[in-house]
Amino acid sequence: MWQEFVSLFFPRVCISCDRALNSVEEHICLPCRLGLPLTNYHQIKDNPIAQKLSYTANVKQAFAFLKYYRKGIAQKILQELKYQGNSDIGILMGEWFGEELVNSGMKSDFDVIIPIPLHSLKQRRRGYNQSEMIAQGLENRLDARMRVDILSRKVYTETQTKKGKSERWTSTVEIFSVDQSVSLSEKNVLVLDDVITTGATVESAVITLQQLDPKSISVCALASGQ
Protein backbone atom coordinates (compact mmCIF):
# COMPACT_ATOMS: atom_id res chain seq x y z
CA MET A 1 0.00 0.00 0.00
CA TRP A 2 2.68 2.45 1.07
CA GLN A 3 4.86 1.37 -1.83
CA GLU A 4 2.01 1.97 -4.27
CA PHE A 5 1.51 5.37 -2.76
CA VAL A 6 5.22 6.21 -3.07
CA SER A 7 5.35 4.94 -6.64
CA LEU A 8 2.58 7.38 -7.58
CA PHE A 9 5.06 10.17 -7.01
CA PHE A 10 8.30 8.33 -7.68
CA PRO A 11 7.43 5.68 -10.25
CA ARG A 12 10.04 2.95 -10.59
CA VAL A 13 11.23 3.00 -14.18
CA CYS A 14 13.29 0.72 -16.39
CA ILE A 15 16.93 1.86 -16.41
CA SER A 16 17.09 1.27 -20.14
CA CYS A 17 13.85 2.58 -21.67
CA ASP A 18 12.34 4.65 -18.81
CA ARG A 19 9.04 2.77 -19.01
CA ALA A 20 7.27 2.41 -15.65
CA LEU A 21 7.96 -0.98 -14.10
CA ASN A 22 5.15 -3.23 -12.95
CA SER A 23 5.17 -4.76 -9.47
CA VAL A 24 7.12 -7.89 -10.47
CA GLU A 25 9.76 -6.16 -12.60
CA GLU A 26 13.02 -5.02 -10.99
CA HIS A 27 15.28 -2.38 -12.58
CA ILE A 28 14.72 -3.65 -16.16
CA CYS A 29 11.36 -4.16 -17.86
CA LEU A 30 10.40 -7.46 -19.46
CA PRO A 31 10.69 -6.28 -23.09
CA CYS A 32 14.20 -4.93 -22.39
CA ARG A 33 15.11 -8.17 -20.61
CA LEU A 34 13.98 -10.20 -23.61
CA GLY A 35 16.03 -7.91 -25.85
CA LEU A 36 19.28 -8.16 -23.86
CA PRO A 37 22.31 -8.43 -26.20
CA LEU A 38 23.54 -11.84 -25.04
CA THR A 39 26.97 -12.97 -26.20
CA ASN A 40 26.32 -16.72 -25.75
CA TYR A 41 30.10 -17.04 -25.48
CA HIS A 42 29.71 -19.87 -22.96
CA GLN A 43 28.48 -21.92 -25.93
CA ILE A 44 31.26 -20.74 -28.28
CA LYS A 45 34.61 -22.10 -27.19
CA ASP A 46 36.76 -20.02 -29.55
CA ASN A 47 35.14 -16.66 -28.77
CA PRO A 48 36.84 -13.21 -28.76
CA ILE A 49 37.59 -13.28 -25.00
CA ALA A 50 39.12 -16.75 -25.20
CA GLN A 51 41.20 -15.60 -28.16
CA LYS A 52 42.52 -12.59 -26.23
CA LEU A 53 43.64 -14.76 -23.35
CA SER A 54 44.90 -17.76 -25.26
CA TYR A 55 48.52 -16.64 -25.66
CA THR A 56 49.47 -15.84 -22.10
CA ALA A 57 46.98 -17.28 -19.65
CA ASN A 58 45.98 -20.92 -19.46
CA VAL A 59 42.21 -20.50 -19.27
CA LYS A 60 39.73 -23.34 -19.55
CA GLN A 61 36.68 -21.28 -20.50
CA ALA A 62 36.10 -17.58 -21.10
CA PHE A 63 32.69 -16.01 -21.52
CA ALA A 64 30.51 -12.97 -20.82
CA PHE A 65 26.81 -12.37 -20.33
CA LEU A 66 26.21 -9.20 -22.39
CA LYS A 67 27.71 -7.38 -25.33
CA TYR A 68 29.00 -3.98 -24.33
CA TYR A 69 28.64 -1.07 -26.70
CA ARG A 70 28.33 2.68 -26.29
CA LYS A 71 24.90 3.76 -25.04
CA GLY A 72 23.83 0.11 -24.99
CA ILE A 73 21.99 -1.51 -22.10
CA ALA A 74 25.16 -3.11 -20.67
CA GLN A 75 26.72 0.35 -20.36
CA LYS A 76 23.59 1.60 -18.56
CA ILE A 77 23.64 -1.37 -16.20
CA LEU A 78 27.33 -0.82 -15.38
CA GLN A 79 26.76 2.90 -14.82
CA GLU A 80 23.95 2.11 -12.36
CA LEU A 81 26.09 -0.48 -10.63
CA LYS A 82 29.32 1.50 -10.43
CA TYR A 83 28.35 5.14 -10.18
CA GLN A 84 24.74 5.28 -8.96
CA GLY A 85 25.12 3.08 -5.89
CA ASN A 86 22.70 0.51 -7.32
CA SER A 87 24.34 -2.62 -5.93
CA ASP A 88 21.09 -4.61 -6.22
CA ILE A 89 21.24 -4.52 -10.01
CA GLY A 90 24.60 -6.31 -9.85
CA ILE A 91 23.09 -9.18 -7.86
CA LEU A 92 20.11 -9.35 -10.23
CA MET A 93 22.37 -9.44 -13.31
CA GLY A 94 24.47 -12.15 -11.68
CA GLU A 95 21.31 -14.19 -11.16
CA TRP A 96 20.18 -13.74 -14.78
CA PHE A 97 23.69 -14.64 -15.95
CA GLY A 98 23.60 -17.69 -13.69
CA GLU A 99 20.24 -18.77 -15.13
CA GLU A 100 21.77 -18.71 -18.64
CA LEU A 101 24.62 -20.92 -17.44
CA VAL A 102 22.25 -23.32 -15.64
CA ASN A 103 20.18 -23.60 -18.82
CA SER A 104 23.37 -24.64 -20.63
CA GLY A 105 24.13 -27.38 -18.11
CA MET A 106 26.88 -25.42 -16.31
CA LYS A 107 25.34 -25.35 -12.81
CA SER A 108 28.12 -27.46 -11.29
CA ASP A 109 31.05 -26.56 -13.54
CA PHE A 110 32.79 -24.33 -10.98
CA ASP A 111 33.70 -24.75 -7.32
CA VAL A 112 34.90 -21.25 -6.50
CA ILE A 113 33.96 -17.81 -7.87
CA ILE A 114 36.57 -15.11 -7.33
CA PRO A 115 35.44 -11.56 -8.17
CA ILE A 116 38.21 -9.20 -9.31
CA PRO A 117 38.94 -7.15 -6.20
CA LEU A 118 39.01 -3.38 -6.03
CA HIS A 119 41.79 -1.66 -4.18
CA SER A 120 40.60 -1.26 -0.56
CA LEU A 121 40.59 2.53 -0.83
CA LYS A 122 38.38 2.46 -3.90
CA GLN A 123 36.04 -0.08 -2.34
CA ARG A 124 35.68 2.11 0.74
CA ARG A 125 34.82 5.07 -1.45
CA ARG A 126 32.23 3.17 -3.51
CA GLY A 127 30.89 1.24 -0.53
CA TYR A 128 31.06 -2.11 -2.31
CA ASN A 129 32.86 -4.01 -5.04
CA GLN A 130 30.61 -4.18 -8.10
CA SER A 131 32.12 -7.47 -9.27
CA GLU A 132 31.35 -8.98 -5.86
CA MET A 133 27.67 -8.06 -6.34
CA ILE A 134 27.58 -9.88 -9.69
CA ALA A 135 29.39 -12.85 -8.15
CA GLN A 136 26.81 -12.96 -5.35
CA GLY A 137 24.07 -13.28 -7.93
CA LEU A 138 25.95 -16.07 -9.70
CA GLU A 139 26.46 -17.84 -6.38
CA ASN A 140 22.69 -17.72 -5.85
CA ARG A 141 22.18 -19.80 -9.01
CA LEU A 142 25.30 -22.00 -9.31
CA ASP A 143 26.79 -24.63 -7.01
CA ALA A 144 29.97 -22.56 -6.70
CA ARG A 145 30.96 -20.56 -3.63
CA MET A 146 32.21 -16.99 -3.81
CA ARG A 147 35.59 -16.32 -2.16
CA VAL A 148 36.81 -12.77 -1.54
CA ASP A 149 39.64 -13.69 0.85
CA ILE A 150 42.04 -15.18 -1.71
CA LEU A 151 42.87 -12.45 -4.22
CA SER A 152 43.66 -8.83 -3.37
CA ARG A 153 44.68 -5.79 -5.34
CA LYS A 154 48.03 -4.25 -4.55
CA VAL A 155 48.02 -1.39 -7.03
CA TYR A 156 45.62 1.52 -6.92
CA THR A 157 44.49 2.57 -10.37
CA GLU A 158 42.57 5.81 -10.54
CA THR A 159 41.07 5.67 -14.00
CA GLN A 160 37.90 3.66 -14.39
CA THR A 161 36.45 5.73 -17.21
CA LYS A 162 39.61 5.16 -19.26
CA LYS A 163 39.72 1.49 -18.49
CA GLY A 164 41.23 0.55 -21.83
CA LYS A 165 44.27 2.65 -21.08
CA SER A 166 44.67 1.62 -17.47
CA GLU A 167 44.25 -2.03 -18.41
CA ARG A 168 47.08 -1.75 -20.89
CA TRP A 169 49.23 -0.13 -18.25
CA THR A 170 48.42 -2.73 -15.61
CA SER A 171 49.29 -5.55 -17.97
CA THR A 172 52.95 -4.77 -17.43
CA VAL A 173 52.71 -4.57 -13.62
CA GLU A 174 51.78 -7.20 -11.11
CA ILE A 175 48.62 -5.72 -9.65
CA PHE A 176 47.23 -8.63 -7.64
CA SER A 177 48.49 -10.83 -4.83
CA VAL A 178 47.18 -14.09 -3.39
CA ASP A 179 46.91 -15.54 0.08
CA GLN A 180 49.59 -18.21 -0.16
CA SER A 181 48.07 -20.21 2.72
CA VAL A 182 44.96 -21.06 0.65
CA SER A 183 44.83 -24.29 -1.31
CA LEU A 184 42.91 -24.34 -4.58
CA SER A 185 44.09 -27.76 -5.70
CA GLU A 186 41.24 -29.82 -7.18
CA LYS A 187 39.15 -26.63 -7.48
CA ASN A 188 37.65 -25.32 -10.70
CA VAL A 189 37.95 -21.57 -10.31
CA LEU A 190 35.84 -18.94 -12.07
CA VAL A 191 37.31 -15.43 -12.08
CA LEU A 192 34.69 -12.71 -12.57
CA ASP A 193 35.12 -9.12 -13.71
CA ASP A 194 32.39 -6.55 -14.35
CA VAL A 195 33.54 -5.82 -17.89
CA ILE A 196 36.30 -7.20 -20.10
CA THR A 197 37.78 -4.85 -22.69
CA THR A 198 41.41 -5.63 -23.46
CA GLY A 199 41.42 -8.63 -21.12
CA ALA A 200 44.59 -7.46 -19.37
CA THR A 201 43.06 -7.22 -15.89
CA VAL A 202 41.62 -10.73 -15.81
CA GLU A 203 44.77 -12.03 -17.45
CA SER A 204 46.85 -10.57 -14.64
CA ALA A 205 44.48 -12.08 -12.04
CA VAL A 206 44.64 -15.50 -13.71
CA ILE A 207 48.42 -15.50 -13.79
CA THR A 208 48.53 -14.56 -10.09
CA LEU A 209 45.96 -17.21 -9.12
CA GLN A 210 47.91 -19.91 -10.94
CA GLN A 211 50.41 -19.72 -8.06
CA LEU A 212 47.81 -21.62 -6.02
CA ASP A 213 47.71 -24.43 -8.56
CA PRO A 214 43.96 -24.82 -9.11
CA LYS A 215 42.57 -27.67 -11.19
CA SER A 216 41.33 -25.14 -13.77
CA ILE A 217 40.72 -21.42 -14.14
CA SER A 218 37.94 -19.93 -16.22
CA VAL A 219 37.11 -16.28 -16.74
CA CYS A 220 33.81 -14.48 -17.10
CA ALA A 221 32.39 -10.97 -17.11
CA LEU A 222 28.99 -9.33 -16.99
CA ALA A 223 29.85 -7.56 -20.24
CA SER A 224 32.40 -7.84 -22.98
CA GLY A 225 33.63 -5.11 -25.31
CA GLN A 226 33.57 -7.55 -28.22
Ligand SMILES: [Zn+2]
Ligand atom coordinates in the same frame (compact mmCIF):
# COMPACT_ATOMS: atom_id res chain seq x y z
ZN1 LIG B 1 12.81 -1.25 -20.56
